[in-house]
Amino acid sequence: MVEILVREFDAERDSHAVEEMERRCEVGPSGKPSIFTDFMGDAICRIRHSPVYLMLVAEYEGEKGIVGVIRGCIKTVTRGRKPFTDFPIYTKVAYILGLRVSPTHRRLGIGTKLVEKLEEWCRQKGAEYAYMATERGNQASINLFTLKCAYIRFRTPTILVQPVHVHRKPIGSSHAVIRLAAPLAESIYRRLFSAAEFFPKDIDAILSNQLNLGTFMALPKKHLPVWDPQASRLPPSFAVMSVWNCKDVFKLQVKGVSPLTRAWCAGSRVLDGFMPWLQIPSIPDVFQPFGVYLLYGLYMEGKGGMGLMKALCRFAHNMGRDDVGCGAIVAEVGRRDPVQEAVPHWQRFSCAEDVWCMKRLVGEEYCDGGEGGPPDWVQSQPSSPVLFVDPREF
Structure with missing residues (x-):
């Protein structure tokens, strides 16, 4: 043998x-x-x-x-x-x-x-x-x-994938996005995910890792003057997420598509270059190796939570747009997690299960x-x- x-x-x-x-x-x-x-x-x-x-x-x-x-x-x-x-x-x-x-x-x-x-x-x-x-x-x-x-x-x-294109996405005039200091982000996460599965006990090590690009909270601008970040009480409506840079860890490349699909994707970029005012969501060149940002720790709460989560996803998209080599924003969430409805994604690139x-x-x-x-x-x-x-x- x-x-x-x-x-x-x-x-x-x-x-x-x-x-x-x-x-x-x-x-x-x-x-x-x-x-x-x-x-x-x-x-x-x-x-x-x-x-x-x-x-x-x-x-x-x-x-x-x-x-x-x-x-x-x-x-x-x-x-x-x-x-x-x-x-x-x-x-x-x-x-x-x-x-x-x-x-x-x-x-x-x-x-x-x-x-x-x-x-x-x-x-x-x-x-x-x-x-x-x-x-x-x-x-x-x-x-x-x-x-x-x-x-x-x-x-x-469910894995949700949103390609990054050349246009900045608007955040919304009524929404504010703030960066949370790592100790505050840790405290909030331990509170929000105490009933969840697979929340790591060493979340502090993750938030302080060099690949972590920050933890961000979106909330209505009207709540900014009255919310104290150091207080134990969270805003009545908010969304929170962290962004992890996978670009230097691995690269992805789209394969197995037809020449017609490749031509259509290239055409969308050419058309967008000639008429940028149309804000066409042109497809980046995902047929060459590219990196991704991972959105994790996604959570929303309150009446306006869904709109605030969408604002955070736009904010993360703009971060990827400004970083050469980032071709997509990715999130993986529970199948019954309500944030799934708020995260923009392209079904062709995503994985339902x-x-x-x-x-x-x-x-x-x-x-x-x-x-x-x-x-x-x-x-x-x-x-x-x-x-x-x-x-x-x-």
């Missing part, structure tokens, strides 16, 4: 081989629409911002080169609130991403071996659960995790049900329609 060797990634030794192997795979990252191809860049950059992470590679006995790769990271997140309190339940989870197997070495058990080895490391680090994300159409990945590795379909968030699968890694006697929640998170219903997407794992 041929042996599959799985070992830890060595940056000096393996970087080039991993990049070459992933380029041969020509597969978009977990959760991205299938028309996109992902250029990973630095092989470990997608997880190095997480508190605990690991990358494994696989080699096939008797052959040279790397034939498989997988990444994983561990963090502590919320899984809802303790009954009759405002205190969140925290759980240690592992996120598995970036599983790739060389096209010439598939159906040999390499993917399964990589997952098992990574799960073993996650248990040693104290993770109670592991989860992964993939698009609904990636049946091979879903089958691997659900049929061979005992994962269960868990949540199905991103599949998250989960598995419990430890026995029930070691699980976190003792904190007041159900003994098995995998079997529970969502504690809130709001789902927090960690930008470090996108």
Whole structure:
């Protein structure tokens, strides 16, 4: 029987081989629409911002080169609130991403071996659960995790993509957008997402990360003179979000479209250049590698919340417009999250159902049900329609 060797990634030794192997795979990252191809860049950059992470590679006995790769990271997140309190339940989870197997070495058990080895490391680090994300159409990945590795379909968030074009979007004269200092943003987020799932306990590390471009709040201008940012009470109507710069982490490129579609997209840019006063939402050149901004921590409240969230999305679009290389603004939200209706997006580029699968890694006697929640998170219903997407794992 041929042996599959799985070992830890060595940056000096393996970087080039991993990049070459992933380029041969020509597969978009977990959760991205299938028309996109992902250029990973630095092989470990997608997880190095997480508190605990690991990358494994696989080699096939008797052959040279790397034939498989997988990444994983561990963090502590919320899984809802303790009954009759405002205190969140925290759980240690592992996120598995970036599983790739060389096209010439598939159906040999390499993917399964990589997952098992990574799960073993996650248990040693104290993770109670592991989860992964993939698009609904990636049946091979879903089958691997659900049929061979005992994962269960868990949540199905939606990915919304809005291309960035050359025109600035108006914010609205009645709306004000302010930047929140990191300590204030942390305090507000801990309050707003205490009942949500997957809200990271180390949100302060995320907000202070160099890739975080800021946390912004939109509120009616009439509330500016009376709202004290240092007070515990929030405005009666507001929207809040943070912006994460993915440009330097990975690049995307649209592939698999017809020459007619390419010509139509190019024509929209030419027409826009000749008649800019028409404000045509021309499509940027997404057929070349481009970067994205991720909107995360989206939340709105109050009678005018939806309009304020739209104003924030326009503000983020304008940030991307002013940054060379940013081709799209992306948000991932829960399927029942009301902000979904407020986030502008193009259906062709978006993904209506991103599949998250989960598995419990430890026995029930070691699980976190003792904190007041159900003994098995995998079997529970969502504690809130709001789902927090960690930008470090996108």
